[in-house]
Amino acid sequence: MKRTTIADLARAADVSVSTVNRVLNRPDSVRKHTREHVLATAEEIGFYGTGALEYSVRKGRETHRLGILLQQGGRPFYRNLGGALRQEAKRDFDGPIDLTLEYLDDLSPDNVAARLIGLGKTSDAVALVAAQHPKVADAIDTVTGAGVPIVALIAPLSARANVGYVGVDAYMVGRTAAWAFDNMVRTPGEIGILVGNHRYRNQELNESGFRSYFREHNTAFTLLEPLATYESAAVAREMVEGLFRDHPEMCGLFVSGGGITGALAALRDVPKRRDFVAVGYELFEATRDALIDGTLKMVISHPLDRFARATIETLVRAKKAGPEAGAQRVALGFEIHTSENV
Template identity: 30%
Template sequence: MQDYFNIPIKRIAKIPEIAELASVSTATVDRVLNDRKNVSASTRQRVLQAKAAIENGETPVPRSKPWRMKVFLPEDAGPSTAYLASCFQEVGAMGNATIECVFTRKMEPAVLARKLRNCIGQGIEAVAFQALDDPRVHDAVVELENYQIHTLALLSGIESKSVVGYVGIDNRAAGRTAGYLMGRMASGPGPIAILSGGQLYRSHEEREMGCRAILRREFPHNDVLATYSGNDDIDGNYEETLALLSRHPEIVGIYNVGGGNEGVVRALNESGHVSDIMLIGHNLTPKTQSYLLDGSMDAVIHQNMSRAAQKSVDALIASLNNKPIQPDILPVEIITKENIWGATFG
């Protein structure tokens, strides 16, 4: 049994000691802690840093203004990505960093690489980006490092010594989870199809590998067909799913490792297969919530976007302050219609 009496209690910083460390009045500290107006961004940051330093037993790094950061996310990638951008804005409003979210053309590594390079000379100190695994992106990240601009891979990783870390779920574990659910919950023996957004997201490859591995090892009666690409969008997944059902009407499950769940659901409904083919996708949104409730989807593999934004900013600030970065893997959450109430889109 866990000894709850020995669990350390986190120290709560008092207003007078925060004021002394931050060199501000107690009234200013009160305004910051209660999120009131009439406090400059630099003062707000100084107060929050002092509070964190006292509670964590650390010495804050003096800084006259918030860090400048950019976040690059793919455009037209669905409500979960849009929500992630709003989460970054909320983190930026806390005062430790000014954060600009920029949407780039989806699945276009040359565009992403150019936008990353455009940060040079703009006073940008750190960048978080949903990585495309492409040599041009790798080269841009190395160039940013040469200019002391810290970079972090967000939601999808990249193999590079130039990034300070990765924030997101363990995508192979997510794929294994989807495969396990398929093997346990599918209507019976039969092939499983995997829909991918292409080969530029390492996260998609890792999810596919994880799903194939668990099905091959524990559920050999559910063979995996070739991977089909719907370009990570609604229309592409709709057309690809219709073609898939035409060629393989015997499939018992579809695992969509990326976005565009609406296209898969539309194809299943139009073909009359929505009730007999299991569908698992990613990220809880108002749309996927409705699909769980009406039975169009059976499970959603979810990652908390609010936590991803906060952890990304924390990791970049730690790196900028020359502190060690620990890999921060987010939990893989499983959402079904039976546990959906109380689940958050975060």
């Protein structure tokens, strides 16, 4: 039998001869689907260079070493997000994913900066959830200076270097929460606001959007000064108890930061009022139960599976592009949950 040639393979695969040559010699320059299609066709027609093609396809499927820093593993939202990220990393992203995922119980800027620098030494790209702080910004600059791109998750981060972002539009989250109060509260009054930490830029944007809606649509509401829970359930409970003590006629509570389980415990300790509305952030078992029993009227949440997929995809793109290529940014649509759709 006549030995099949590169031209025969190109005709059978319906690609150009130059594409076959690039699969053989420069696989990174050819899309994954095309590489694998050419290889499958080569095996089908008995192409003499199938072994070389297999080597090239494998070479083009380099392993992506990705690092992710999440916050406190004891918090259900981050546990669930970590599980979704690990599941997503099992998929093939033009090469296997070698994922290092860490939970940080110590959220001090010194510890976050140290772990970011440490993970940057063993990763091709790193994503993290962190509060804005000069020490964290310096660590970002150190890591990107070594050629490793950084992507912020949930809360945007700034540094001298380009910093990517994957998350929802926090400003629109705030306006959506305000819309809920405006349309569900019968008699406008005081609304309490909880944030985890004023250095989380997403929570600051939440509050900004929240206030902008009321300035535009309904100035009859009084928005109280936001109280920081420092991501602690115990502190959040204490803050909510203090709000009810100082503002007994408060008509609503917006929990836009951490510690929501403590806030829910405090809300359950006061008699339920039909004219009181509470809106929370992120859907997990505790907030789902609170929706069902009426403690919360609405929850705004990241879509975890899409969030995990976008995070891995963005890190791979950032790795391939390099830190000098510009920030990789992905804005996700958020989910809205009530007792009727959980």
